[in-house]
Amino acid sequence: DSTTGSASDCQPCPCxxxxxxxxxxxxxxxxxxxxxxxxxxxxxxxCDDGYFGDPLGADGAPRPCRxxxxxxxxxxxxxxxxxxxxxxxxKCIYNTGGFYCDRCQDGxxxxxxxxxxxxxxxxxxxxxxxxxxxxxxxNQVTGQCECLPHVTERDCSACxxxxxxxxxxxxxxxxxxxxxxxxx
Amino acid sequence: xxxxxxxxxxxxxxxxxxxxxxxxxxxxxxSMKKSDAKTLLHIPDKVIIGVSYDCVDKTVYWTDITGPSxxxxxxxxxxxTAIIKTELGSPEGIAVDHLGRNIFWTDSVLNTIEVAKLxxxxxxxxxxxxxxxxRGIVAxxxxxxxxxxDWNRVAPKxxxxxxxGTNRRILVKDDLGLPNGLTIDAYSSMLCWVDAGTxxxxxxxxxxxxxxxxVEGIQYPFGITSYGKNIFYTDWxxxxxxxxxxxxxxxxxxxxxxxxxxxxxITTAYSQCPQGQNYCAVN
Numbered sequence: 001d002s003t004t005g006s007a008s009d010c011q012p013c014p015c016x017x018x019x020x021x022x023x024x025x026x027x028x029x030x031x032x033x034x035x036x037x038x039x040x041x042x043x044x045x046x047c048d049d050g051y052f053g054d055p056l057g058a059d060g061a062p063r064p065c066r067x068x069x070x071x072x073x074x075x076x077x078x079x080x081x082x083x084x085x086x087x088x089x090x091k092c093i094y095n096t097g098g099f100y101c102d103r104c105q106d107g108x109x110x111x112x113x114x115x116x117x118x119x120x121x122x123x124x125x126x127x128x129x130x131x132x133x134x135x136x137x138x139n140q141v142t143g144q145c146e147c148l149p150h151v152t153e154r155d156c157s158a159c160x161x162x163x164x165x166x167x168x169x170x171x172x173x174x175x176x177x178x179x180x181x182x183x184x
Numbered sequence: 185x186x187x188x189x190x191x192x193x194x195x196x197x198x199x200x201x202x203x204x205x206x207x208x209x210x211x212x213x214x215s216m217k218k219s220d221a222k223t224l225l226h227i228p229d230k231v232i233i234g235v236s237y238d239c240v241d242k243t244v245y246w247t248d249i250t251g252p253s254x255x256x257x258x259x260x261x262x263x264x265t266a267i268i269k270t271e272l273g274s275p276e277g278i279a280v281d282h283l284g285r286n287i288f289w290t291d292s293v294l295n296t297i298e299v300a301k302l303x304x305x306x307x308x309x310x311x312x313x314x315x316x317x318x319r320g321i322v323a324x325x326x327x328x329x330x331x332x333x334d335w336n337r338v339a340p341k342x343x344x345x346x347x348x349g350t351n352r353r354i355l356v357k358d359d360l361g362l363p364n365g366l367t368i369d370a371y372s373s374m375l376c377w378v379d380a381g382t383x384x385x386x387x388x389x390x391x392x393x394x395x396x397x398x399v400e401g402i403q404y405p406f407g408i409t410s411y412g413k414n415i416f417y418t419d420w421x422x423x424x425x426x427x428x429x430x431x432x433x434x435x436x437x438x439x440x441x442x443x444x445x446x447x448x449x450i451t452t453a454y455s456q457c458p459q460g461q462n463y464c465a466v467n
C-alpha cells in the first residue's frame with residue numbers, strides 16, 4: 001500500500017526473478033502476475049500445462065518446470081499431455097503407453113521409440129485358434145503370441161512341420177503319415 | 185485454496201483462459217480496452233481449457249482437465265462451483281444454450297459430446313461414436329443447432345446436429361488440418377472456425393456448401409469468438425488474442441497479456457442476451 005506514507009509501504013514481490021505481482025483488492029492477497037516461462041500459480045509454485053516439475057520444491061528438492069517428456073509419442077495439439085507435478089505422460093498416441101509413452105500398450109508390440117509412427121506399436125493380432133485361451137497379448141518387443149502345442153509363427157497361425165489341424169483349438173496334431181508312403 | 189473472484193464491471197467483455205485463470209478484457213465499440221484487462225477468476229491448481237457464458241444468469245462456465253470437472257461462477261463475484269465431477273476424461277470445449285438452459289461439452293479422452301442442464305443435472309451422452317479428438321463446440325440457441333470440431337489428424341471434420349442429438353451430419357471434411365475452435369458470428373450468422381493445421385480462419389453458411397477464407401497464414405489458433413464486426417481468436421504461438429475485422433479480412437488489433445503462456449478458450453460475455461432480433465435483423 002503506497003498511500004500510507006511510510007518507508008515500508010512498498011515491499012518486493014515474493015515472486016521468482018523479481019517478476020511483478022499485484023494485490024487482490026478484496027482479499028489483500030499478493031499474487032504473482034508474470035511468472036517465468038512454464039510456471040504459474042499465486043507464487044509461481046506450479047508448472048503450466050505442457051510442463052512438469054516442482055519449481056519451489058513443495059515436495060522434495062525443487063525441480064524447474066520442463067516441457068513434457070513423452071518420447072515423441074504425444075500430439076503437440078493436445079492439452080494436458082503430462083502431469084504437471086510428476087511428468088507422467090497422460091495422452092500417449094500411436095498405441096504407446098507407460099509413464100513416458102515408452103512402451104507399447106497391452107495387445108501391441110514393436111519399438112515405441114522408432115521414428116516412423118507406422119512401425120512403432122502394432123497390434124498383436126494373435127490367431128484365435130493357435131493361441132493359448134484367454135491370451136490376447138504378446139511379447140512387447142518381438143510380438144510373439146503364446147502358442148498352443150506344436151503351433152508356430154509369431155501370431156500362432158500355423159502348425160509345425162509334420163503337424164495339422166490348427167482349427168481344433170487345442171494345438172496341432174501329429175500327421176502320423178507312414179514314412180514309406182509319404183513324400184516328406 | 186480459495187480462488188479470487190473479481191466482479192465483472194458492466195458492459196460486454198471478452199473472457200479468455202490463460203494458465204488457470206479466466207481473464208476479461210472490456211469491449212468498447214469494436215476495440216479491446218486492453219488497459220482494463222483483469223482477472224475474473226484465478227484457480228492456479230486447475231488447468232482450465234474451455235469457457236462459455238450464460239448471458240441470462242450472468243454466469244461463466246468452464247472445463248478443467250485436471251479435476252477433471254465442469255464448473256461455474258457468477259460474474260458478480262460468486263463462488264466457483266463444480267457442477268460435473270464424475271465420468272470425465274478431458275473435457276475441453278463448452279457451450280451454453282441460454283434459451284434451452286443447457287450446457288454442451290466435448291471430451292477428448294472419452295470421445296463424447298455430452299449435454300446437461302446448467303446445474304449439471306439431467307446429464308446425457310449425445311454422441312460417443314466417430315469421435316477422435318473432439319474440441320471446439322458452439323450452440324446456435326436461436327436455430328437449435330449444435331456444431332463441433334474434431335481435429336483427428338487422419339480425418340479432421342466439423343459436424344452438426346440438432347441440440348437433441350438428431351440429424352447428425354458432417355459439414356466440412358475436406359481441406360481441414362487441426363480445426364481447434366468454432367463460433368457463430370453474430371454479425372453474419374455464419375459458422376466460423378480457426379484451423380491450426382491449414383493456418384486459416386474460414387466461415388460458411390451452415391445451410392450452404394460454400395466456404396469463405398477470412399484470413400490465411402495465421403500462426404497457431406486455438407479458441408475463437410465474435411463481437412461486432414470482429415472475430416477474435418487465441419493464438420498459442422503469439423500468446424495473444426488476435427482481432428480480425430471480418431468485413432475487410434484483416435487483423436486490426438491484438439492483445440498480449442504480460443504473462444507469456446498459451447491462451448486457451450475465449451468467449452464473449454454480452455451485457456445483454458442477443459435476442460431473436462439479432463438474427464431477424466440480418467436476414
